[in-house]
Amino acid sequence: MxxxxxxxxxxxxxxxxxxxLSILHQESESLQTRYGxxxxxxxxxxxxxxxxxxxxxxxxxxxxxxxxxxxxSTLPDIGRPGMQASELLALAKPDFLLEATPVNLKDxxxxxSNIRAALNASVHVVLANKGPAAVAFNELAEIxxxxxxxxxxxxxxxxxxxxxxRPKLRFSACVAGSLPAINLGWRDLAGCQITRLEAVFNGTTxxxxxxxxxxxxxxxxxxxxxxxxxxETDPSLDVDGWDAAAKLVIAANSVLxxxxxxxxxxxxxxxxxxxxxxxxxxxxxxxxxxxATAVLVDGAYQLSVRPTPLPLDHPLSRLTxxxxxxxxxxxxxxxxxxxxxxxxxxxxxxAMLRDMLxxxxxxxIH
Ligand SMILES: NC(=O)C1=CN([C@@H]2O[C@H](COP(=O)(O)OP(=O)(O)OC[C@H]3O[C@@H](n4cnc5c(N)ncnc54)[C@H](OP(=O)(O)O)[C@@H]3O)[C@@H](O)[C@H]2O)C=CC1
Ligand SMILES: N[C@@H](CC=O)C(=O)O
Numbered sequence: 001m002x003x004x005x006x007x008x009x010x011x012x013x014x015x016x017x018x019x020x021l022s023i024l025h026q027e028s029e030s031l032q033t034r035y036g037x038x039x040x041x042x043x044x045x046x047x048x049x050x051x052x053x054x055x056x057x058x059x060x061x062x063x064x065x066x067x068x069x070x071x072x073s074t075l076p077d078i079g080r081p082g083m084q085a086s087e088l089l090a091l092a093k094p095d096f097l098l099e100a101t102p103v104n105l106k107d108x109x110x111x112x113s114n115i116r117a118a119l120n121a122s123v124h125v126v127l128a129n130k131g132p133a134a135v136a137f138n139e140l141a142e143i144x145x146x147x148x149x150x151x152x153x154x155x156x157x158x159x160x161x162x163x164x165x166r167p168k169l170r171f172s173a174c175v176a177g178s179l180p181a182i183n184l185g186w187r188d189l190a191g192c193q194i195t196r197l198e199a200v201f202n203g204t205t206x207x208x209x210x211x212x213x214x215x216x217x218x219x220x221x222x223x224x225x226x227x228x229x230x231x232e233t234d235p236s237l238d239v240d241g242w243d244a245a246a247k248l249v250i251a252a253n254s255v256l257x258x259x260x261x262x263x264x265x266x267x268x269x270x271x272x273x274x275x276x277x278x279x280x281x282x283x284x285x286x287x288x289x290x291x292a293t294a295v296l297v298d299g300a301y302q303l304s305v306r307p308t309p310l311p312l313d314h315p316l317s318r319l320t321x322x323x324x325x326x327x328x329x330x331x332x333x334x335x336x337x338x339x340x341x342x343x344x345x346x347x348x349x350x351a352m353l354r355d356m357l358x359x360x361x362x363x364x365i366h
Pocket of ligand 1: 176
């Protein structure tokens with residue numbers, strides 16, 4: 001049987017975007033045989049340019065161009081110097097817009113405008129960039145399938161399914177890459193009252209703290225994380241706790257059903273953490289972990305991000321330097337946890353593919 005062809009456009013060709021191209025290239029056959037789908041990449045955008053081909057861009061050529069540290073906009077015929085990501089919709093005419101540009105937690109631009117335009121044009125959106133979901137979750141939910149059937153509006157799910165087919169918005173890669181933090185909370189704990197969420201949502205700070213424990217300096221551990229491609233384009237977002245706070249905000253809005261913004265998170269980074277702090281925790285039989293927490297108090301979730309000493313048998317204390325993890329506590333399922341090993345950006349790219357397939361599967365239900 002012929003595969004169903006989906007046109008896709010990708011903004012951002014860095015660590016995550018490049019890894020996604022690589023996965024789509026390697027898995028092209030298997031996506032056709034296992035899922036009956038073929039993704040045709042009709043446009044890509046990087047800073048200051050892009051490439052367009054209505055017949056589908058050659059993924060091998062794009063990957064070679066990126067490996068050679070060249071700009072795809074310089075490629076003959078298909079290259080579009082000066083093109084903006086905002087032009088992808090009109091030029092690539094995608095069914096899916098994939099977003100892997102750097103985070104802007106102030107106003108999420110220019111990504112937010114591009115995503116809004118895509119959803120308003122009934123184009124499905126898959127995010128790795130957490131800015132738009134952290135800054136404007138409610139607005140994006142209203143113009144996508146997230147507006148009903150998620151969080152507190154769960155009662156409207158039947159109406160959503162029967163009366164509307166909205167463009168879909170998926171963002172599981174935004175909340176700790178391949179860690180199924182969102183899916184676990186929303187899908188696998190559906191119907192449960194979540195009383196507490198604890199997570200290591202930031203791989204860079206987890207890596208730095210574990211490396212410091214092993215005697216490495218803070219600066220050298222951060223440089224390692226940057227080399228591995230897991231740190232943010234601006235790494236102060238990691239070490240000052242903004243990245244984990246943004247992920248917590250997305251989880252609070254989507255899974256916990258609490259309308260939340262970044263200023264609601266009590267946030268402390270790891271810049272001031274010393275070896276002495278780590279040793280003190282260890283002397284008390286504890287381990288310092290960069291924890292994001294949401295705890296239900298008097299009907300509302302209190303949110304915080306801070307390095308926290310945890311008992312050694314806590315699921316988050318047992319994570320390796322490359323792992324992130326999430327633990328949900330609920331009145332019904334006592335404790336549910338997951339961990340993912342993410343030594344580089346590839347698992348986040350795999351999470352974007354997971355979201356694309358999830359959209360296709362859920363469409364076939366409607
Ligand atoms: N790295 C990781 O492990 C993970 C990252 N994420 C998120 O994914 C996103 C991308 O991260 P990562 O790949 O590491 O970042 P990089 O800095 O490696 O790549 C960013 C890419 O976006 C391009 N870009 C920058 N500004 C624009 C713009 N205005 N329009 C179009 N393209 C633009 C850059 O182009 P140029 O190279 O020309 O500057 C580059 O190709 C971030 O939002 C991050 O938070 C999510 C999960 C994990
Ligand atoms: N910088 C982040 C990666 C993307 O979310 C991290 O260190 O976890």
